[in-house]
Amino acid sequence: MSNIQPSKGGTKDQPGLRYPTNGKTIYHRPLNRAKTAELSGASFAYLFSEMVGYASKKIESIQDLEKRLNVQGHPIGLKLLDLLLYREPARTQTRPLNIITLLHFIKINVWQHLFGQAADGLEKSSDPSKPDEYMIIDNEPLVNRYISVPKDMSQLNCAAYVAGIIEGVCDGSAFPARVTAHSVGRQEEGEMWPGRTVFLVKFAPEVMEREGYLGKG
Amino acid sequence: MSYYFAIVGTQDNPLFEYEFGTSKQGGDGQARFAEQARHMNQFIVHSSLDIIEEVQWGNGQMYLKCVDKFFNNYVSCFLTGGNVKFLLLHQPTNSAGLPGSVASSAASSPSAAAAAAAAVGSRSSTSIGANPTSPQTEEAVRSFMLEVYESWVKTLMSPFYRANMEVRSPVFRQRVAAAGRKYL
Numbered sequence: 533m534s535n536i537q538p539s540k541g542g543t544k545d546q547p548g549l550r551y552p553t554n555g556k557t558i559y560h561r562p563l564n565r566a567k568t569a570e571l572s573g574a575s576f577a578y579l580f581s582e583m584v585g586y587a588s589k590k591i592e593s594i595q596d597l598e599k600r601l602n603v604q605g606h607p608i609g610l611k612l613l614d615l616l617l618y619r620e621p622a623r624t625q626t627r628p629l630n631i632i633t634l635l636h637f638i639k640i641n642v643w644q645h646l647f648g649q650a651a652d653g654l655e656k657s658s659d660p661s662k663p664d665e666y667m668i669i670d671n672e673p674l675v676n677r678y679i680s681v682p683k684d685m686s687q688l689n690c691a692a693y694v695a696g697i698i699e700g701v702c703d704g705s706a707f708p709a710r711v712t713a714h715s716v717g718r719q720e721e722g723e724m725w726p727g728r729t730v731f732l733v734k735f736a737p738e739v740m741e742r743e744g745y746l747g748k749g
Numbered sequence: 750m751s752y753y754f755a756i757v758g759t760q761d762n763p764l765f766e767y768e769f770g771t772s773k774q775g776g777d778g779q780a781r782f783a784e785q786a787r788h789m790n791q792f793i794v795h796s797s798l799d800i801i802e803e804v805q806w807g808n809g810q811m812y813l814k815c816v817d818k819f820f821n822n823y824v825s826c827f828l829t830g831g832n833v834k835f836l837l838l839h840q841p842t843n844s845a846g847l848p849g850s851v852a853s854s855a856a857s858s859p860s861a862a863a864a865a866a867a868a869v870g871s872r873s874s875t876s877i878g879a880n881p882t883s884p885q886t887e888e889a890v891r892s893f894m895l896e897v898y899e900s901w902v903k904t905l906m907s908p909f910y911r912a913n914m915e916v917r918s919p920v921f922r923q924r925v926a927a928a929g930r931k932y933l
Contacts, residue, residue: 558903558904558906558907559903559904559918559920561903563902563903607912610831610905610912611905611906613830613831614829614830614901614905615902615905616830617829618898618899618902625811626809626811627809627810627830628809629809633809704830704831704832704912705831
């Protein structure tokens with residue numbers, strides 16, 4: 533710890549550090565933003581297609597590609613967690629303490645922030661042998677809106693990127709989990725939600741252990 | 750009254766540290782730790798991490814108030830959503846409970862010292878330094894922590910910042926110093 537030296541003398545005598553000409557750094561910018569501030573869907577779709585293109589270079593399997601998209605989303609989740617908690621009103625500014633509050637936070641706050649609406653569903657796995665699995669359901673993921681998956685890559689779901697964001701939020705709040713995206717929409721004629729995606733959240737064993745312990749106490 | 754502030758990451762790794770003194774009641778904002786105590790501070794603060802890990806699951810608040818006490822050192826904690834700990838060690842110069850540790854400092858006013866000696870926790874003392882566990886002190890530390898938290902979230906927003914990286918920004922240090930001057 534002692535190797536962290538306080539930087540005395542301020543800004544002038546640090547040759548490596550560059551400042552913007554107006555002297556404003558990230559610390560001078562406000563963290564709150566207007567409720568209506570939205571980004572252009574077209575520019576997002578363009579950037580996202582580039583990200584998918586970049587991630588699909590030199591891959592060996594579809595899992596590889598999904599893994600890369602997941603990794604791209606992970607730091608966003610970590611950062612989003614603190615940003616959204618910061619924006620909460622002081623009264624409800626609490627860290628998630630159990631799985632349900634955490635998933636609820638993701639379903640409502642994270643989804644609202646990213647996609648302008650809450651997620652369409654939140655379910656617990658009905659299989660009694662898998663109590664550590666939860667599902668967040670989105671009928672029409674925004675990231676997949678302009679993506680058509682080629683026939684030979686039919687298992688691919690680019691919402692793996694969103695799965696990475698969810699994983700980041702879970703990991704950040706000390707609920708380590710594996711999150712994967714799965715397409716469950718049927719490709720039949722007249723199907724209401726062909727792009728329906730389930731985000732499968734599988735929590736680590738230590739989370740389940742702690743959950744049981746806290747539930748008793 | 751001297752303060753030692755540290756930010757500890759999720760791997761119990763130090764990310765930032767800063768020492769300062771009170772600016773209230775004529776204080777000059779300089780920390781007055783003995784040279785030996787400065788090394789001890791790091792140990793005291795880190796030893797409170799075990800307690801925080803227990804407390805953090807009982808209470809969803811970010812500000813966990815005063816979590817640990819080691820002789821005349823009080824440790825307050827603020828836990829962010831991302832499990833990063835802000836730890837503030839405060840060392841009152843005029844503690845009533847420990848006569849041996851009373852250090853005569855030019856910064857502490859005699860009246861506040863007398864009031865604290867008369868009754869710890871009494872409302873007559875407005876010095877936040879004198880009563881480390883009084884509601885006034887808790888509120889002052891809360892305000893300080895919230896201001897640091899704002900700067901911390903801004904640090905996180907930097908696309909070049911990855912989790913558990915040391916914070917070297919001189920602007921961040923200035924912000925922490927300003928919050929310390931304002932509230933403590």
